[in-house]
Amino acid sequence: MTEFETLAGVAEPGKLYGIGVGPGDVRYMTLRAAGLVRSVDVLAYFAKRGRMGNARKIVAPLVAPARRELKLEYPLTDEVHVSDPAYGEAIARFYRESAETLKNELGEGRSVGLLAEGDPFFYGSFMHMWRRLEGSVAVEVVPGVTGMSGCWTRANTPMTWGDDVLSVVPGTLSEALLVERLTRCDAAVIMKVGRNLAKVRRAVETAGMIDRAIYIERGTMSEERIMPLRACADEIGPYFAMVIIPGNGRRI
Amino acid sequence: MTEFETLAGVAEPGKLYGIGVGPGDVRYMTLRAAGLVRSVDVLAYFAKRGRMGNARKIVAPLVAPARRELKLEYPLTDEVHVSDPAYGEAIARFYRESAETLKNELGEGRSVGLLAEGDPFFYGSFMHMWRRLEGSVAVEVVPGVTGMSGCWTRANTPMTWGDDVLSVVPGTLSEALLVERLTRCDAAVIMKVGRNLAKVRRAVETAGMIDRAIYIERGTMSEERIMPLRACADEIGPYFAMVIIPGNGRRI
Numbered sequence: 001m002t003e004f005e006t007l008a009g010v011a012e013p014g015k016l017y018g019i020g021v022g023p024g025d026v027r028y029m030t031l032r033a034a035g036l037v038r039s040v041d042v043l044a045y046f047a048k049r050g051r052m053g054n055a056r057k058i059v060a061p062l063v064a065p066a067r068r069e070l071k072l073e074y075p076l077t078d079e080v081h082v083s084d085p086a087y088g089e090a091i092a093r094f095y096r097e098s099a100e101t102l103k104n105e106l107g108e109g110r111s112v113g114l115l116a117e118g119d120p121f122f123y124g125s126f127m128h129m130w131r132r133l134e135g136s137v138a139v140e141v142v143p144g145v146t147g148m149s150g151c152w153t154r155a156n157t158p159m160t161w162g163d164d165v166l167s168v169v170p171g172t173l174s175e176a177l178l179v180e181r182l183t184r185c186d187a188a189v190i191m192k193v194g195r196n197l198a199k200v201r202r203a204v205e206t207a208g209m210i211d212r213a214i215y216i217e218r219g220t221m222s223e224e225r226i227m228p229l230r231a232c233a234d235e236i237g238p239y240f241a242m243v244i245i246p247g248n249g250r251r252i
Numbered sequence: 253m254t255e256f257e258t259l260a261g262v263a264e265p266g267k268l269y270g271i272g273v274g275p276g277d278v279r280y281m282t283l284r285a286a287g288l289v290r291s292v293d294v295l296a297y298f299a300k301r302g303r304m305g306n307a308r309k310i311v312a313p314l315v316a317p318a319r320r321e322l323k324l325e326y327p328l329t330d331e332v333h334v335s336d337p338a339y340g341e342a343i344a345r346f347y348r349e350s351a352e353t354l355k356n357e358l359g360e361g362r363s364v365g366l367l368a369e370g371d372p373f374f375y376g377s378f379m380h381m382w383r384r385l386e387g388s389v390a391v392e393v394v395p396g397v398t399g400m401s402g403c404w405t406r407a408n409t410p411m412t413w414g415d416d417v418l419s420v421v422p423g424t425l426s427e428a429l430l431v432e433r434l435t436r437c438d439a440a441v442i443m444k445v446g447r448n449l450a451k452v453r454r455a456v457e458t459a460g461m462i463d464r465a466i467y468i469e470r471g472t473m474s475e476e477r478i479m480p481l482r483a484c485a486d487e488i489g490p491y492f493a494m495v496i497i498p499g500n501g502r503r504i
Contacts, residue, residue, distance in 0.1 A: 145282060145395045153371075
């Protein structure tokens with residue numbers, strides 16, 4: 001019988017780790033992720049200015065005092081829309097500079113763990129670092145439990161049965177496209193609901209799926225909120241809001 | 253700084269745990285899953301006759317000798333097709349009897365952990381137990397890293413960018429329906445490829461996605477095999493074969 005810490009292993013010098021920290025509850029971090037959070041020389045994470053950042057909050061119980069940390073602060077808040085060219089320019093510069101910062105740390109021989117909410121390769125900001133650094137530095141990516149897995153677990157509902165097709169759809173799509181995508185699947189997860197909540201609710205109604213739809217805020221985190229989408233009258237939800245529509249496939 | 257074991261917690265008497273054990277590599281089990289595998293009174297798992305079962309194999313490094321184990325043996329092998337009524341009847345009886353067996357263990361005051369590959373609520377056989385027992389016994393479900401997360405991690409490819417729509421499609425669908433579903437998304441995961449491999453490859457070609465498609469056998473397990481789908485000439489793959497088609501969305 002091996003100890004958890006032994007199985008988890010530790011970080012190597014000069015290596016970049018993309019660490020999936022899971023949906024929110026620290027217990028849903030993988031052994032490997034927990035071992036790396038403990039052992040990397042530099043604990044790096046993205047966060048909005050003035051905030052701790054959600055990924056860093058999740059790992060808090062694993063972080064000893066006086067760790068070397070590297071907070072990468074987003075230059076913009078939600079006020080500038082993603083379609084605004086100013087947003088694209090500022091964020092691209094920020095990612096370029098962040099990648100340089102990480103590269104310098106690695107060049108000094110330090111191991112760097114960059115935290116990613118959920119799974120690093122699934123809509124993760126880690127990917128913007130990965131595509132700039134992969135090939136020029138050693139990288140290990142650690143998969144994580146996705147936010148959607150955390151949400152359907154807490155909503156206490158099996159998600160896909162038998163031959164169900166699951167679609168994961170960003171709430172940022174137009175209402176017409178949302179409806180079109182929803183009518184082509186058996187089960188659905190709508191991500192990035194936040195300020196798209198009212199539009200998402202209309203699209204789910206039009207697609208005829210409102211009876212099965214569940215609205216989830218901050219799944220697995222403190223202040224978690226779960227209810228039928230029909231019962232949620234809010235016009236805007238928080239960033240970590242999601243709508244899940246469980247499948248109806250073959251029950252044996 | 254809390255020890256891993258303390259964070260993970262232990263099992264409670266008389267409670268059923270649906271334990272997501274992740275994609276294959278034991279290091280990708282969550283702290284909670286690892287803690288429960290260690291502490292449940294009865295370690296239960298599904299397996300084919302004469303096999304150890306993949307979920308049980310994954311947790312092997314965490315299992316002490318002389319643990320109380322409950323192997324639930326499938327009555328049929330792959331020879332009987334899922335569409336054959338004899339399959340449905342035999343498997344339904346098996347699930348009914350398995351649920352009774354679990355209920356009896358729980359009734360004796362023992363905690364029972366039923367292992368599930370990947371995530372229990374995502375195409376998991378655990379769901380067939382859950383729907384029979386939920387409401388009549390205490391249940392905790394522990395989400396896991398899905399097989400698909402494990403696969404795209406090992407294929408070393410980010411999966412969804414920006415507003416990408418991801419569809420998860422079972423390879424058991426008809427070729428025409430596979431093509432239709434694939435053309436309605438930006439990124440795709442095709443599960444249950446196994447004996448559907450030749451059909452899946454034709455569908456991916458027809459959908460114009462063959463250049464991006466990656467074939468993965470036993471992702472994160474020993475004997476892992478990864479290659480461009482185009483380079484895989486096999487007619488039939490193993491059960492744990494998957495095809496992933498990464499998205500092409502917004503890079504910043």
